[in-house]
Structure formats: structure tokens, C-alpha cells
Amino acid sequence: xxxxxxxxxxxxxxxxxxxxxxxxxxxxxxxxxxxxxxxxxxxxxxxxxxxxxxxxxxxxxxxxxxxxxxxxxxxxxxxxxxxxxxxxxxxxxxxxxxxxxxxxxxxxxxxxx
Amino acid sequence: xxxxxxxxxxxxxxxxxxxxxxxxxxxxxxxxxxxxxxxxxxxxxxxxxxxxxxxxxxxxxxxxxxxxxxxxxxxxxxxxxxxxxxxxxxxxxxxxxxxxxxxxxxxxxxx
Numbered sequence: 001x002x003x004x005x006x007x008x009x010x011x012x013x014x015x016x017x018x019x020x021x022x023x024x025x026x027x028x029x030x031x032x033x034x035x036x037x038x039x040x041x042x043x044x045x046x047x048x049x050x051x052x053x054x055x056x057x058x059x060x061x062x063x064x065x066x067x068x069x070x071x072x073x074x075x076x077x078x079x080x081x082x083x084x085x086x087x088x089x090x091x092x093x094x095x096x097x098x099x100x101x102x103x104x105x106x107x108x109x110x111x112x113x
Numbered sequence: 114x115x116x117x118x119x120x121x122x123x124x125x126x127x128x129x130x131x132x133x134x135x136x137x138x139x140x141x142x143x144x145x146x147x148x149x150x151x152x153x154x155x156x157x158x159x160x161x162x163x164x165x166x167x168x169x170x171x172x173x174x175x176x177x178x179x180x181x182x183x184x185x186x187x188x189x190x191x192x193x194x195x196x197x198x199x200x201x202x203x204x205x206x207x208x209x210x211x212x213x214x215x216x217x218x219x220x221x222x223x224x
Contacts, residue, residue, distance in 0.1 A: 031210050033210050033211070035214075040122065040216055040217075041216060042117075042119075042199055042214035042215050042216045042217050043157075043199065043201075043212075043214040044214070045211060045212070045213075048210070048211060058211070059213075090157065092210065093210070094210050095159075099210070100145060100203040100210050100211075100212070101147070101159050101162065101210075102159075102210050102212065103158075104156050104157040104158070105156070106156055107156070107157075
């Protein structure tokens with residue numbers, strides 16, 4: 001019963017490099033979310049997807065792109081990484097369709113040098 | 114603007130002492146509020162939500178609309194309560210997972 005799975009768990013990048021964080025949910029839910037967690041800032045919403053094929057900006061979308069190619073997967077891409085994007089990234093999906101209670105992935109710790 | 118404020122970065126108490134983690138919010142409508150917890154090396158998970166009015170692991174939280182607060186309380190802290198606690202507010206109309214989180218409070222329960 002994996003729920004929400006994220007890869008990779010850890011990544012170190014150099015400034016300017018690109019990478020994609022992958023997220024998959026096995027609950028057949030419509031909505032998926034990407035948050036970043038920073039000390040003293042809590043979690044902030046980067047992007048979300050209400051359903052397959054749709055995406056919307058959250059609170060801090062600059063520097064990121066997302067893709068929701070199918071119902072199961074929601075990826076987050078950093079085209080040109082910056083040190084300010086050093087963070088822990090969490091993917092999430094509701095516990096059931098329409099719920100505003102989320103189940104989270106294990107997190108992806110990204111360091112940009 | 115919608116906001117959630119947790120004024121304490123760190124709360125350190127001894128085992129058996131009462132605990133109160135503070136959460137204040139600003140929201141123009143009828144809020145739905147949550148407490149999430151992240152134990153060491155574990156995923157962020159829901160602890161409780163105000164509409165459930167339940168006690169989870171001995172914790173309770175009451176929504177006070179007059180004071181715009183949703184403080185988390187436990188009468189007798191246990192060492193296993195040590196974790197990061199986030200207060201969160203649902204920002205969308207209807208059911209939506211777009212949550213606004215507070216800054217988080219680390220609870221440290223000393224033996």
C-alpha cells in the first residue's frame with residue numbers, strides 16, 4: 001500500500017542544472033500537489049493538478065514546471081536550478097477524491113550548490 | 114490574506130508536563146483547520162482536524178473563531194510526542210487539498 005511514491009529521495013545539483021522529481025500515486029485520485037518545505041517557512045504549495053491534463057500555480061511556482069501526463073503521475077521539473085531551490089519537496093494526494101486531507105510522499109531532499 | 118502563524122519554533126517540555134502548541138490564523142470565510150505531524154524519519158501525516166472533534170494520541174484542538182486560534186493541547190506529554198507539528202488551513206472553497214501551512218513547531222519532550 002504505497003500511496004504516494006517520490007523519486008529520487010536525495011539529489012545534489014549544481015546551479016544551472018536541470019532535473020525532474022517524479023511522483024506517482026496508486027490511489028486513482030484526481031488531485032495531486034507539490035509542496036516545498038523550508039525551515040521557518042513551513043510547507044508552501046508550488047503547483048497542483050486537479051485532474052489529469054490540468055495544472056495550476058500555487059504560492060511559489062517560479063522556477064518550476066509540472067506535467068500531469070496521466071492520472072497516476074505528476075512530475076516537477078527544475079529547468080535551471082538555483083541555490084534558492086534547495087529544499088525538501090513533497091508530493092501529496094487527497095486521502096480520497098474531494099477530500100482536503102492529504103497523504104504525503106516521503107519527500108525528496110534537493111541541494112543546489 | 115490567508116495566513117497561518119505558529120509563533121514558537123521550538124517548544125521543549127519535560128515528560129508528563131502539559132503541552133500547548135499555538136496556532137493562529139487569518140481567513141475571511143469558514144476555515145477548515147488541521148494539525149499535521151512529522152516524526153523523525155517518517156512522512157508528514159494528519160494528526161487531527163477541527164471538524165472531527167476527536168482526540169488523537171491524547172491531543173485535542175479546539176477552533177476558537179473569536180480568537181482565530183486552533184491551539185493543540187495535550188495534558189501529559191510523552192517522549193514519543195517529540196516531532197515537528199504543522200498547523201494548516203484549507204484555502205479553497207469546498208473540498209480541496211490546497212493547504213496553507215504554518216511555519217511549524219518542533220516539540221521536544223525531555224525524559
